[in-house]
Amino acid sequence: MAESASVEANINESTPNIQPVAPESETSSSKEETSDTFNDFYNEVKAIEKRDSVLTPKQQIDRLNRPGSTYFNLNPFDVLQIDPDTPLADVKKRYRQMSILVHPDKNPDDIERAQKSFDSLNKAYKTLENEEGMKRCKEIVEEAESRTDEMMKQKKKQLKKGGKPTDIPEDDRVQYKHAVYVQTCKLFADLERMRREKETREMHEKKRKAEEDAEEEDKRKMQKEWEKNFEASRTGRVDSWRSFKSGGKVKKPKGFFRPPKPKAEQR
Numbered sequence: 001m002a003e004s005a006s007v008e009a010n011i012n013e014s015t016p017n018i019q020p021v022a023p024e025s026e027t028s029s030s031k032e033e034t035s036d037t038f039n040d041f042y043n044e045v046k047a048i049e050k051r052d053s054v055l056t057p058k059q060q061i062d063r064l065n066r067p068g069s070t071y072f073n074l075n076p077f078d079v080l081q082i083d084p085d086t087p088l089a090d091v092k093k094r095y096r097q098m099s100i101l102v103h104p105d106k107n108p109d110d111i112e113r114a115q116k117s118f119d120s121l122n123k124a125y126k127t128l129e130n131e132e133g134m135k136r137c138k139e140i141v142e143e144a145e146s147r148t149d150e151m152m153k154q155k156k157k158q159l160k161k162g163g164k165p166t167d168i169p170e171d172d173r174v175q176y177k178h179a180v181y182v183q184t185c186k187l188f189a190d191l192e193r194m195r196r197e198k199e200t201r202e203m204h205e206k207k208r209k210a211e212e213d214a215e216e217e218d219k220r221k222m223q224k225e226w227e228k229n230f231e232a233s234r235t236g237r238v239d240s241w242r243s244f245k246s247g248g249k250v251k252k253p254k255g256f257f258r259p260p261k262p263k264a265e266q267r
Contacts (some may be wrong), residue, residue: 077125
């Protein structure tokens with residue numbers, strides 16, 4: 001999509017500065033300390049996310065209408081601010097909670113943006129409200145993880161080939177989750193683009209078929225009119241031929257058959 005490049009830049013700018021994961025050469029105690037530090041940090045981040053996940057009506061409306069929202073809002077997990085492993089019962093609760101915040105009736109001073117936000121929530125919820133829809137969306141996240149893993153593998157391979165350390169930002173768990181998130185958004189955007197292209201092709205095919213059907217109908221009507229006129233002029237043609245054979249003066253019969261004028265083809 002047109003917004004993809006700028007949106008990805010915005011995503012990258014919003015990533016918090018994370019200290020790199022300690023190299024494998026550290027002692028066991030250092031690794032445990034690093035792991036504990038990371039876990040503390042990650043838990044703190046999740047606590048902040050949970051605290052700010054509801055926000056105020058204005059903040060939610062701003063979030064769902066932010067630059068690149070057309071791109072971001074294709075990801076139902078992002079719209080509802082939930083993890084892919086969230087149970088369906090909790091998805092429903094989350095939707096109700098957020099839809100009340102952004103409902104147009106609750107935001108009469110910003111009704112247009114509120115309606116757009118409400119529509120985005122509705123679309124996200126309808127995508128995830130059943131097992132099949134949730135399964136398809138989870139598969140997209142799994143594909144994003146697979147692509148991210150392959151990307152990391154290729155990065156490390158290039159670094160190793162160049163004789164450089166193979167540590168990369170995505171080795172950090174938070175950076176990895178962010179990379180998966182970016183890839184997930186891209187996949188949802190690609191699916192939407194393909195859906196629209198298919199819809200456009202089907203629309204053109206439907207229009208073409210309708211034009212062909214109309215053309216065939218015109219031909220049938222013309223043929224029917226020709227046959228009708230041909231039959232109507234049969235008697236006159238027979239009398240004219242008999243008169244000619246008997247040496248009489250040929251008179252042009254009334255209602256002499258004239259083929260219908262062809263209609264110009266319309267497209």
